[in-house]
Structure formats: C-alpha cells, structure tokens
Amino acid sequence: MPGECHDDHCITCGDVAEPMRVLRIDSERELALCADGVGSRHTVEIALVQPVAVDDELLVHAGTAIA
Amino acid sequence: MKYVDEFRDAELGRALAGEILASVDPDRHYKLMEVCGGHTHSIYKYGIDDLLPDNVELVHGPGCPVCVIPMGRVDDGIALAREPGVILTCFGDMMRVPGSDGTFLDAKASGCDIRMVYSPLDALRIAKENPDRTVVFFAIGFETTAPSTALTLKRAKAEGVPNFLCMCSHVTIVPPLRALLESPDLRLDGFIGPGHVSTIVGVRPFEFIPADYGRPLVTAGFEPLDILHSIRMILAQLGEGRCEVENQYTRVVPYEGNVAALRVMSEVFELRPHFEWRGLGFISQSALKLSPAYAELDAELRYEVPGVRVADPKACQCGEVLKGVIKPWECKVFGTACTPEHAIGTCMVSPEGACAAYYNYGRYARTRGEEATVA
Numbered sequence: 001m002p003g004e005c006h007d008d009h010c011i012t013c014g015d016v017a018e019p020m021r022v023l024r025i026d027s028e029r030e031l032a033l034c035a036d037g038v039g040s041r042h043t044v045e046i047a048l049v050q051p052v053a054v055d056d057e058l059l060v061h062a063g064t065a066i067a
Numbered sequence: 068m069k070y071v072d073e074f075r076d077a078e079l080g081r082a083l084a085g086e087i088l089a090s091v092d093p094d095r096h097y098k099l100m101e102v103c104g105g106h107t108h109s110i111y112k113y114g115i116d117d118l119l120p121d122n123v124e125l126v127h128g129p130g131c132p133v134c135v136i137p138m139g140r141v142d143d144g145i146a147l148a149r150e151p152g153v154i155l156t157c158f159g160d161m162m163r164v165p166g167s168d169g170t171f172l173d174a175k176a177s178g179c180d181i182r183m184v185y186s187p188l189d190a191l192r193i194a195k196e197n198p199d200r201t202v203v204f205f206a207i208g209f210e211t212t213a214p215s216t217a218l219t220l221k222r223a224k225a226e227g228v229p230n231f232l233c234m235c236s237h238v239t240i241v242p243p244l245r246a247l248l249e250s251p252d253l254r255l256d257g258f259i260g261p262g263h264v265s266t267i268v269g270v271r272p273f274e275f276i277p278a279d280y281g282r283p284l285v286t287a288g289f290e291p292l293d294i295l296h297s298i299r300m301i302l303a304q305l306g307e308g309r310c311e312v313e314n315q316y317t318r319v320v321p322y323e324g325n326v327a328a329l330r331v332m333s334e335v336f337e338l339r340p341h342f343e344w345r346g347l348g349f350i351s352q353s354a355l356k357l358s359p360a361y362a363e364l365d366a367e368l369r370y371e372v373p374g375v376r377v378a379d380p381k382a383c384q385c386g387e388v389l390k391g392v393i394k395p396w397e398c399k400v401f402g403t404a405c406t407p408e409h410a411i412g413t414c415m416v417s418p419e420g421a422c423a424a425y426y427n428y429g430r431y432a433r434t435r436g437e438e439a440t441v442a
Contacts, residue, residue, distance in 0.1 A: 016105045016289065016419075017211070017263050019071065037071075045188060045218050048327045059266070059319060062158070062208070063186020064215035066328065067266050067319045 104131030104419025269324030346386025
C-alpha cells in the first residue's frame with residue numbers, strides 16, 4: 001500500500017532497498033508491476049536498470065529499481 | 068528469499084566471527100565506522116557487535132537521511148504546508164522529525180494537509196488526482212534516493228503536471244565523510260562503506276579515503292554475513308598493512324555505479340554551495356537543488372520559505388552521535404526525555420538512527436559487557 005512502511009522501519013527514509021520480483025512491464029512508460037517478499041504489489045520505475053524481463057529480481061528503493 | 072536467506076546463515080556467521088577473532092591483534096584497539104544508518108540498524112538487529120572481539124569497536128556515522136535534516140528545514144516544510152491549497156508529501160520517518168515548533172505530524176494534526184508517501188511517484192499521482200491543489204514533495208535522502216526524485220521530476224515535466232513541485236533536501240555522502248576525516252576528535256581505523264549509495268555512485272568516489280587519509284574502506288551489503296565479511300576484509304587489510312577501497316557487496320554494487328542514475332541526477336540537480344547538516348553545521352557542496360532546467364518545479368522558488376537557521380536543543384547531542392564521538396547512551400537525554408515515541412533528536416526518530424537502534428534493541432547500559440535488555 002502506498003505510504004505504508006514495512007517491517008520495523010521506514011525503508012525509504014533509511015538507505016534500505018527491498019528485493020522485488022517483476023510481474024508485468026509497461027515498456028513505454030518504463031514502469032513495472034513488482035511483488036515484494038510478502039507478495040504486496042508495487043509500481044516501480046525501471047528506467048535505471050533496463051533491460052528488465054518478467055521474473056527478474058530487482059532491488060527497489062523509493063519506488064525505483066536501483067539494481 | 069534469494070539473495071537474503073543465504074546471507075543470514077548462522078553457521079557461516081559463526082565461522083566468520085571465528086576468523087575475525089583470529090585476525091585481530093589483541094594489543095590493538097580497532098575503531099571502525101559504519102557510514103550508513105542501514106548498517107547501524109542491521110548491526111543491532113542481528114547482534115553483530117556481540118560477535119566481535121572487545122577490541123573491535125563500531126562507531127556510527129552520518130549516513131541516516133532523516134538524522135541529518137536540520138530543524139530549520141523542517142520549519143520550512145511546515146511553512147510550505149501552511150500555504151493555501153498546498154498538499155505536502157514526504158516519506159514516513161520524516162513525519163516525526165522535530166522542528167522548532169513541532170513535527171510534520173503535529174502540523175497535520177493542526178490542519179495542514181501533509182501526506183506520507185512510499186515513493187516520489189506516489190506524490191506525482193496525488194498531484195494528478197488533485198489538479199486544483201499544489202502538491203509539494205519534500206525530498207530527502209542520499210544518492211540512493213535522489214535518482215528516484217530526479218526520475219519523477221523528469222516524468223512530471225514530460226507529462227506536463229503543473230501542480231507538482233519539489234522541495235529538495237537531498238544530500239551527498241562524500242563531503243560529510245571528508246569533514247569527519249578532517250575532525251581532530253575522531254580517530255578511525257577504517258570504514259564500512261555505504262552499500263546502496265555505492266549502487267548509484269560506485270566505489271570510485273571513496274578512493275580519496277585511502278589515498279588522502281590512509282584509511283581502508285569496504286563497501287558492504289546489509290545482511291549479517293555481509294557486515295561480518297566486510298569487517299573481516301577491513302581487519303585483513305589492517306593486518307597485512309594494505310589500505311584500499313574494496314567491494315564486499317559485489318552482487319549489487321558495480322565499480323562505476325549506475326551510469327543511468329548519475330546521468331539523470333546531473334540533468335535534474337546541481338550542487339548547493341552550502342547546506343546545513345544537523346549537528347555537523349554547514350558543509351560546502353554537500354547537497355542538491357533543482358537545476359535551472361527544472362526551476363519551474365522548485366517549491367523554494369515558487370514560494371517564499373523562511374530559511375531560518377534554528378539551533379538544536381541544548382540537551383540534544385545528535386551532532387556528537389552523528390560524528391561517532393559519543394555513543395548514544397552517553398547523551399544526557401537518551402532513553403529518558405528522548406525516546407522513539409517522543410524524540411528530541413533526529414537520531415532517535417529513524418530506526419536507522421544510532422540512538423533508535425540502541426534503544427529499540429535494548430542497548431541501554433554503559434559498556435558492551437554490561438549491556439542488558441530492559442523490558
């Protein structure tokens with residue numbers, strides 16, 4: 001859910017990144033639908049890690065895949 | 068989960084702890100700084116310091132994005148939130164950082180429209196859903212987070228979202244490290260380098276540390292085995308008389324960083340001449356503002372913000388904690404007047420802050436041997 005922090009800390013305020021799996025890709029807008037470790041779905045910017053394929057594991061910080 | 072579970076293996080952890088014990092000189096004291104608040108959190112969450120010999124001391128650096136935001140900047144954000152028609156958006160922990168007249172949460176309770184977001188993209192979505200309001204994204208964070216803001220600003224400009232603005236408080240990691248190394252009251256033997264900042268900037272920017280200051284740095288991941296392994300690597304360098312930058316977090320950090328991220332950052336941002344850091348004072352060229360090409364999205368140009376410097380509360384010693392000069396429990400208000408529920412200092416606000424990490428994992432007592440969990 002947007003705005004919700006997981007675990008016991010705010011993963012965005014900390015320099016923490018979360019592994020997520022790619023479910024679907026919108027190539028034109030450079031966005032992907034990704035699932036985190038507990039299955040929650042997030043819209044993720046993928047411009048910095050192209051090319052991306054479905055089932056790839058991404059490291060996501062502040063809604064952006066950084067690796 | 069892949070890339071996580073295998074880095075929490077207890078057997079390998081015990082083996083690494085044994086290697087560390089075997090590699091230290093018992094007559095020497097080792098003082099290592101973990102730069103990143105995420106490392107501080109992991110160290111206390113997993114009890115890593117309990118696996119280290121007594122003469123290996125970890126001190127905590129300035130790499131917590133929330134902890135370094137000065138009170139005046141919070142006041143500026145609240146002033147923006149009080150402007151008619153403004154929705155202020157920010158990340159979760161930022162809501163609880165105290166300014167001189169309360170936090171964003173207090174301002175929200177008094178009627179300001181301040182909303183927590185998970186990403187800058189969420190703030191842009193709120194702007195699109197509220198075309199009659201002005202949405203300001205209060206951007207904080209190091210180089211890990213700045214590319215995300217930059218991409219969203221680029222998207223807002225390309226899509227023509229006129230009611231989306233940014234108040235930029237992004238900071239960079241190298242200037243405060245240089246300031247710490249110049250500080251006469253801190254003697255360090257080596258650094259555990261920031262993992263996710265390095266994902267963006269690479270390891271090259273840290274080469275000045277061994278070259279100019281003769282201290283090794285090992286970029287590390289955030290799982291317990293990552294941190295133990297990086298400590299083992301630093302101690303190996305010290306034992307062998309080597310001094311260089313090494314990369315433990317090779318599964319994520321490329322030597323040159325993320326070129327696409329660096330490119331978008333240089334397009335959207337430029338360096339501020341000076342920026343005030345909580346407890347560290349003004350540091351030259353240590354923060355980012357929007358470049359002239361993105362001036363129309365700069366909230367500080369659209370609105371008049373007070374920009375007043377507010378001194379930290381006298382009782383608060385966040386500055387000394389951020390520089391690693393004192394341990395959190397040495398602060399006079401730690402765990403008494405200053406707690407995560409009612410934080411006076413920023414280091415108690417974010418769980419990545421050293422004070423909150425000590426408090427949340429029960430490190431109240433004075434020395435490691437005497438530490439006890441207080442129920």
